[in-house]
Amino acid sequence: MSSTTPDVPVLLLKTKSIPADGYQEIFAGWNNYLPTFLPVLEHRFREDALTWLKDVTSGGGFGFNETVEAPDRYGGIIFTSQRAVEAFTSIVESLDPRTRNELLPEAFPLYVVGPATARGLRSLGLKCQIIGEETGNGAALSAFMLDHYNRLPTSQTVRQDRKLPLLFLVGEVRRDIIPKSLQSPDLSQEARIGVHEVVIYETCEMASFHIDFARALEENIASEAMEQWVVVFSPQGCKAMLNCLGWLDETGRYRSEVPEASPLTTFIATIGPTTRDYLVSEFGFEPHVSAEKPSPEGIYAAIENYRNTNSETQL
Structure with missing residues (x-):
């Protein structure tokens, strides 16, 4: 041309x-x-969910400091949509830059389903590991997380003898492949990973x-x-x-x-x-x-x- x-x-x-x-x-x-x-489609973030997410983030729910008394703790976050990335972006940008690396440390995993979600998270400049983008779908990402998360040191994944769940930021309409796969009865109790789904946005035409x-x-x-x-x-x-x-x-x-x-x-x-x-x-x-x-x-x-x-x- x-x-x-x-x-x-x-x-x-x-x-x-x-x-x-x-x-x-x-x-x-x-x-x-x-x-x-x-x-x-029009996407609307749920203000109550955004407030909760900011409280968890700023309260140390994603960090490894055992001296911090965080009521909600998670071993990682799952992203399968751009809207979830945008919601998380709004929270990260509201944090004091001096405390971001402590609240979201380098070893904390952010699991993504593809290159678009990975690209959005990397643009935030966090030190967290952003992984899983080669998987391409929920089933493959689930298999990846079962292998990766269960290989992490217990200092990252266990608090007070409890295996930390993963936080899954979702829309009101979503498939349940990931929660079912990570908590399948076919897995041993030790291999299962808890998933806490939080509806962070709603969708309408x-x-x-x-x-x-x-x-x-x-x-x-x-x-x-x-x-x-x-x-x-x-x-x-x-x-x-x-x-x-x-x-x-x-x-x-x-x-x-x-x-x-x-x-x-x-x-x-x-x-x-x-x-x-x-x-x-x-x-x-x-x-x-x-x-x-x-x-x-x-x-x-x-x-x-x-x-x-x-x-x-x-x-």
């Missing part, structure tokens, strides 16, 4: 992660892509998504770009997206022959098989690509591969 070619719009149907977003970094830095974030998506489409058409990509991360918002594109018929199914309303061609990418299968089963629409790995690199590679091998493809 020449440098004079208009940037290729990439509509990312997600909330931009804070303090860093891998999708922004990879698409803004390569091949004239222009990423735009369009949140489908963004009321303005349909309007925001339609406005973004109009802007992309006006930009004179020849193509645009829409990256879908969950089943939520799929119907509104397809409706805005004019791709649904009166029965709510995909139109096999979509009339061309503009020179702008739209391609759809999904983060993984769950969202792809939802589009196929619910609407009869097969997305153009689905990432082999649910990550910024996976989405980027899928789109690049499609564009390189189907440069003349049109809907």
